[in-house]
Amino acid sequence: MPKEKDYYKILGVSKNATKEDIKAAYKKLAKQYHPDINKSHDASEKFKEINEAAAVLGDDAKRQQYDQFGSAGPQFQGGGFSGFDFSDFMSESGGFGFDFDSIFENFFGGGQGRQRRRQRGSDLRYDLEIELEDAAFGAAKTISVPRMEECEKCDGTGAESKSGIITCDECNGRGASTRTQRTPFGLFSTTATCRKCRGQGKYIKNECHECDGRGVVQKTRKIEVKIPAGAVDGTNLRVQGGGESGERGTSSGDLYIVIHVNRHKTFERHGSDIYIKVQVPFTIAALGGEIEVPTLKGKASLKIPEGTQSNTIFRMKHLGVPDLHSHHVGDENVEVVISVPEKLTKKQKKLLEDFEKESKEKKGMFW
Secondary structure, rough: OOOOOOOOHHHHHOOOOOOOHHHHHHHHHHHOOOOOOOOOOOOOHHHHHHHHHHHHHHHHHHHHHHHHOOOHHHHHHHHHOOOOOOOOOOOOOOOOOHHHHHHHHHHHOOOOOOOOOOOOOOOOEEEEOOOOOHHHHOEEEEEEEEEEEEEEOOOOEEEEOHHHHEEEEOOOOOOOEEEEEOOOOOOEEEEOOOOOOOOOEEOOEEEEEOOOOOOEEEEEEEEEEOOOOOOOOEEEEEOOOEEEEEEHHHHHOOOEEEEOOOOOOOOOOOOOEEEEEEEEEEEHHHHOOEEEEEEEEEEEEEOOOOOOOOOOOOEEOOOOOOHHHHHHHOOOOEEEEEEEEOOOOOHHHHHHHHOOOOHHHOOOOOO
16 A cells, blocks of 8 residues: 655655654754744645654654555544644634644643652751761661651551552543544644643542551651761762652652761771870970870870980871771871970989989080
């Protein structure tokens, strides 16, 4: 059977054109030959052909039939086609004031209504403050999260009983209603969300008294959170399904926990390394010795060589914080500050005076 019209030629696309190619061509041509814009005598007929071609090539089933048999069905013979009602987009003056994207999306849907998709539960955010030790070694924390949860009384259905969920008699469970109308361009139909069931295809006759038909109730849930070793300020943890319950049985959202590491009273953290300042008696700094310094794991001994100057930094390997993304462990950096006694006994003063006198007598020995 020969083809009465070459829809590919009308839209100016190849037979291998994608839906996006067809959509782009349609939008361009529809605007060019729109009766409100193009006042030429053949604009209306051309506009009709463009919409007819888009309605066929934009629908997989109709396009397949057209490619195989040269026709997309009886409704496409003689210029009319179903799938869209342009009257919904007429301007107050009687002209066309519609959205081309809306028209084409209707073509792609083949004029068939869809039930409204039930929405997944909302994601939640929880800001959690932890100490440096928790960040260094990891920890388990229990938090309380207020959220919407599935109603246990109705199992999230929103109905007092399963028999209370009725198939919508207005749309016969399709979730959409179709309206057909004759226009100057042919017979067109539109599909809209059913107002009675709001696109669900079903409605609740007797609502659950516990959740008032919503299928969810407000609760506070305790959730255990595992802090990974090496967590930094701003680390984001995801608890899958820890958010709010979805609409009538759909999946729950996720819980996102944002870590905030509190400032430590002793240590400063820079990446994986930690820093601390400790006072060292001037005698140990001069003669050498060992001091006890705090670490994240407790007390540790640090050897001070003789002649150590103030503000010298000693590195204690692998006593810092693990790196969150590797096996590397940072260091603890100890800055020593020489402590000078504020008061001295007579004997201590005499010893220091003798030390100063002896130092001056030795050539090249100066403070």
